[in-house]
Amino acid sequence: MKVRIFIIILLSACFSVAGAQQQVRAGLIAFYNLENLFDTIDTQGVLDEEFTPEGPNKWTGSRYLEKLDNMALVISRIGEDDGWSGGPAVLGVSEIENRSVLEDLAAHPLLKESNYQVVHYDSPDRRGVDVALMYRPRFFRVTASASPSLDLINEEGEPVYTRDQLVVSGIFDGEPMHFIVGHWPSRSGGELTSRPRRIAAAELSRRMVDSLLAIDGDAKVFVMGDFNDDPVDESLRNHLRASGKPDRLKEGELFNTMFPLFRKGIGSLYYRDGVNLFDQIVITPSLLGGDYSSYRFLHARVFNSSFLVQKDGQYKGYPLRSFVGTVWQGGYSDHFPVYVIIVRNNAAAS
Secondary structure: OHHHHHHHHHHHHHHOOOOOOOOEEEEEEEEEEEEEEOOOOOOOOOOOHHHOOOOOOOOOHHHHHHHHHHHHHHHHHOOHHHOOOOOOOEEEEEEEOOHHHHHHHHOOOOOHHHOOEEEEOOOOOOOOOEEEEEEOOOOEEEEEEEOOOOOEEOOOOOEEOOOOOEEEEEEEOOEEEEEEEEEOOOOOOOHHHHHHHHHHHHHHHHHHHHHHHHHOOOOOEEEEEEOOOOOOOHHHHHHOOEEOOHHHOOOOOEEEOOHHHHHOOOOOEEEOOEEEOOEEEEEOHHHHOOOOOOOEEEEEEEOOOHHHEOOOOOOOOOEOOOEEOOEEOOOOOOOOOEEEEEEEEHHHOO
């Protein structure tokens, strides 16, 4: 309890008027799988018919608006236990159909004052779902972005169309930072059969990290997303090279901020009574450094506040989602958001 009170006091100082030399600044970086944030329009060439008024989900305008209400509520409350308000400074998202749904979300009354801006590219995914980055200009200014494709082929040598990854570079409160957002291929068809696709996704993310580190060996990089694998799985451990031991990183390893939570049995989603932590944020070692004047990692959380949790029935304790099958639940997402807090001393600001 004393530690929690201390953290809230520490982060509350971020929003006070600049004063003493020792004042601490903080930022909140988050990722959230929005679980099928689709518009109601049947887009030609996209398999989105289930999210139309005539489709099996009966995806009407009123349901779309309710979904926006729910997503905006969650985003506005991420980090509230840490004294944060207004939504994350930077938020990676997945399972969104297009840019317009994010613009609708950013314009929601609960988020409008935060002035969220959007970085988004259309990907070749058959269902039309993409990843994107939302950010508050008060904290972050974009200088460059790209959307490298994940090129996959099936056993017949035919292309497999999946989500691209997103890399965004910019200035976070005076410091260069980079954000890589991914939604790696699902476990559809079985974990073992689909594993090579997630390994390929991990290798693409790793190449992007290595490219940024080749330019600046101290680059501050966040790799975030729904990886459809847990921190202990081969894609994360051996191919992204994400370790759970920040004080014992080997040369070239990254730190998986969610690994300690996974060891404690904390998950971001539940499937067949199993706990998974597919939603993760991985960072470069420069964010662990003891540099007094530079942003550094403080802690990681799964935002699993009670209002996001199913209270009864077969799925008691699971995330309260929008649909179960085609039955409208009016909930939020089948994933909990995850986030990290980064801090630095104001002496760094000039």
